Amino acid sequence: MNRALRLAAPVALAASAALLLAGCTGGDPESTPSPTAAAGECTTAPSGAASESVKVDGDFGQTPTADFTVPLEADELQTTVVIEGDGDATKPGDTANVVITMFNGTSGEQLVSQPATLGIADETLLESFRAAIDCQPYGTRTVTVAPPASLYGETGNESIGVAAGDSVVIVADVVDEYVEPEAEPLPTPSEWTENVPEVTQNGDAAPTITIPDAAPSTELQLKVLEQGDGATVADGDSVTVNYVGINWDTKETFDSSFDRGEPATFTTSGVIPGFGAALVGQQVGTKLIVTIPPELGYGTEESSNGLGGHTLVFYVEILDSAAAG
Structure with a gap:
């Protein structure tokens, strides 16, 4: 079926959804994470010196700024909670509204900042994004430092400005639970x-x-x-x-x-x-x-x-x- 007849996709990182998907290194706008994908177990990563060194400022649920010494490197995936939410903890199979902001760990440049609707423990997502949001209480902000091996590998992702060998800093705001909107009743011709x-x-x-x-x-x-x-x-x-x-x-x-x-x-x-x-x-x-x-x-x-x-x-x-x- 031609895409012209379809409804627009639901909330997801519209122009950069594929940045989140396992096995993807480009920015195909037609690829979107699936909140209904089979969920596995929550992915977690320990806090470390690199993730703890990132200072984040800005209102929760909005585009933040991040201050850190470049180049910021980590041998392993690290996640630090910078705002601890007081909502229910997300669990595998849930779908959450989040705001994902990415920074180049080598240059400090902001790469992407957009809202997204993502599945918790969704195994179609890259490990770094799962570690940033999985099983966190709603209202939580995390900082994740992702080494190349846990994100875009040896090739990087030139489409968003990540060269081979660059680490990436991910700030994730786990805003609230996604609720499927009620469909409007169809009109009668x-x-x-x-x-x-x-x-x-x-x-x-x-x-x-x-x-x-x-x-x-x-x-x-x-x-x-x-x-x-x-x-x-x-x-x-x-x-x-x-x-x-x-x-x-x-x-x-x-x-x-x-x-x-x-x-x-x-x-x-x-x-x-x-x-x-x-x-x-x-x-x-x-x-x-x-x-x-x-x-x-x-x-x-x-x-x-x-x-x-x-x-x-x-x-x-x-x-x-x-x-x-």
């Missing part, structure tokens, strides 16, 4: 009767969709082109569809499962709200067209995929539906 695009079928190929020369609707509206007689799609189901996505304003196709040669499968809650709402309550075998205003698509502001602020039109063929497992 109204019947689309005016300025409906013309749809011309082309056999197994993508249909031709002609957007009229008119202002787009400001509401979520849907027209059933062919009624199916299969199972009814429920909210949260895993649905398989063929679809074409068109930007009403530019009249250009921005996405098409037909062009990729295979249908897409996803949950109704895993796509933009207007698309999910168009599927719920429909039967397998149905062909429909839906117009989605910006607030139910990619928002009213400009977005990285170029679709923010635009009215979208989707032609959809519902091929299958099943309860998400």
Whole structure:
């Protein structure tokens, strides 16, 4: 499925998530730590002279500063608690909101400072980050000094300014427990009767969709082109569809499962709200067209995929539906 249709990822180190992942040394923005990954045992590291020498200043939960003598080196991973929290201790399997700030141990330069949602004892995370947050009480700030062997190895990570042989200082604020937000109920589309695009079928190929020369609707509206007689799609189901996505304003196709040669499968809650709402309550075998205003698509502001602020039109063929497992 094309990434354009997906919801944005939940809170995680957006542009530098892969910096935290075991086996990663680059900054792939599509890689995110998984709070649901299988948890092992808590990783701990002893306090030592290097980690105790780092003086941290700044409000808890915000970007701190760190003062230390460079180059700061350690033969082994060291973690020191600089603010002891009074909340419940995190435990394997928990998911926590944290603020991670990284400094180059050779130069003292700040490298990264961003909030993240991370699993406790998540074995997909690098050891240094696990040692910084695992089994600490909420409200705790730690300083971890990570030698190269426990972080990016002999190659370093040039994408953020860590050369081979550089140690890294990690300041971690374990803020609070992550609570999955309640999903907003999907809106109900109204019947689309005016300025409906013309749809011309082309056999197994993508249909031709002609957007009229008119202002787009400001509401979520849907027209059933062919009624199916299969199972009814429920909210949260895993649905398989063929679809074409068109930007009403530019009249250009921005996405098409037909062009990729295979249908897409996803949950109704895993796509933009207007698309999910168009599927719920429909039967397998149905062909429909839906117009989605910006607030139910990619928002009213400009977005990285170029679709923010635009009215979208989707032609959809519902091929299958099943309860998400």
